[in-house]
Amino acid sequence: xxxxxxxxxxxxxxxxxxxxxxxxxxxxxxxxxxxxxxxxxxxxxxxxxxxxxxxxxxxxxxxxxxxxxxxxxxxxxxxxxxxxxxxxxxxxxxxxxxxxxxxxxxxxxxxxxxxxxxxxxxxxxxxxxxxxxxxxxxxxxxxxxxxxxxxxxxxxxxxxxxxxxxxxxxxxxxxxxxxxxxxxxxxxxxxxxxxxxxxxxxxxxxxxxxxxxxxxxxxxxxxxxxxxxxxxxxxxxxxxxxxxxxxxxxxxx
Amino acid sequence: xxxxxxxxxxxxxxxxxxxxxxxxxxxxxxxxxxxxxxxxxxxxxxxxxxxx
Numbered sequence: 001x002x003x004x005x006x007x008x009x010x011x012x013x014x015x016x017x018x019x020x021x022x023x024x025x026x027x028x029x030x031x032x033x034x035x036x037x038x039x040x041x042x043x044x045x046x047x048x049x050x051x052x053x054x055x056x057x058x059x060x061x062x063x064x065x066x067x068x069x070x071x072x073x074x075x076x077x078x079x080x081x082x083x084x085x086x087x088x089x090x091x092x093x094x095x096x097x098x099x100x101x102x103x104x105x106x107x108x109x110x111x112x113x114x115x116x117x118x119x120x121x122x123x124x125x126x127x128x129x130x131x132x133x134x135x136x137x138x139x140x141x142x143x144x145x146x147x148x149x150x151x152x153x154x155x156x157x158x159x160x161x162x163x164x165x166x167x168x169x170x171x172x173x174x175x176x177x178x179x180x181x182x183x184x185x186x187x188x189x190x191x192x193x194x195x196x197x198x199x200x201x202x203x204x205x206x207x208x209x210x211x212x213x214x215x216x217x218x219x220x221x222x223x224x225x226x227x228x229x230x231x232x233x234x235x236x237x238x239x240x241x242x243x244x245x246x247x248x249x250x251x252x253x
Numbered sequence: 254x255x256x257x258x259x260x261x262x263x264x265x266x267x268x269x270x271x272x273x274x275x276x277x278x279x280x281x282x283x284x285x286x287x288x289x290x291x292x293x294x295x296x297x298x299x300x301x302x303x304x305x
Contacts, residue, residue, distance in 0.1 A: 044270070054261065055260035056265050062273045105276060112272065113269045221281075222280055222284060226284050229284060236295055241295065246299075248296070
């Protein structure tokens, strides 16, 4: 076995995952928070104002990364749901549990920042069009996943229900993505698309990239942190958890 | 300072960045509390088992 397959197999072992993931969480937090700080200061203080939108365009530095990441998290939960349905892999369920709240918060923030941005730019905070409505649907899907988990006491059945809802809800993702191209909407089409020239000046683009990397890294760190917690909870009866708990004194992890 | 006025858009820009700051801090430290609570809970469980 080479290094990769060996590591992959070990990651399936709960004690190895719990201990090994800690250093990843720390580094993802450092990179994530650091990049977010740099990108935000850069975007607020060291980029020119937009010709049409003035300084209100700076909301893009938070709105776009949050909205984009929230969809990616939904997609990742759906993939994990599929993996759980087909192979009953426990870690897939642990991932679904760990990512769902983050997805809900990021979606809520994307909606909030969009509403605030819309007031000066569109002349209205909210319109019931394809983009805004499909993102609202995504928020309800995340909340649905959370409620299902709480409402079904049997944890295996809850995991199955969550997986099925996550997969069904994937239909909403292309609707969000293409809503600005297919339908008439106030929302502008994406400025950065694969295969098209970038529709944003590089002086404005850099902080957006830095903040996107920062938010992605922080989100990965937070999800991994929750995965460690839920692995610990799931394995609560086992010897290695006893060891972890017994050695906890004085260790602030 | 002119910078704080954000070209007249201060009422839109700052609330969004303020909410984001609170959200990022909240999301980042929440698992730490969750972790500590679980460890305390497990410790209690193990101690009561050991007494049996």
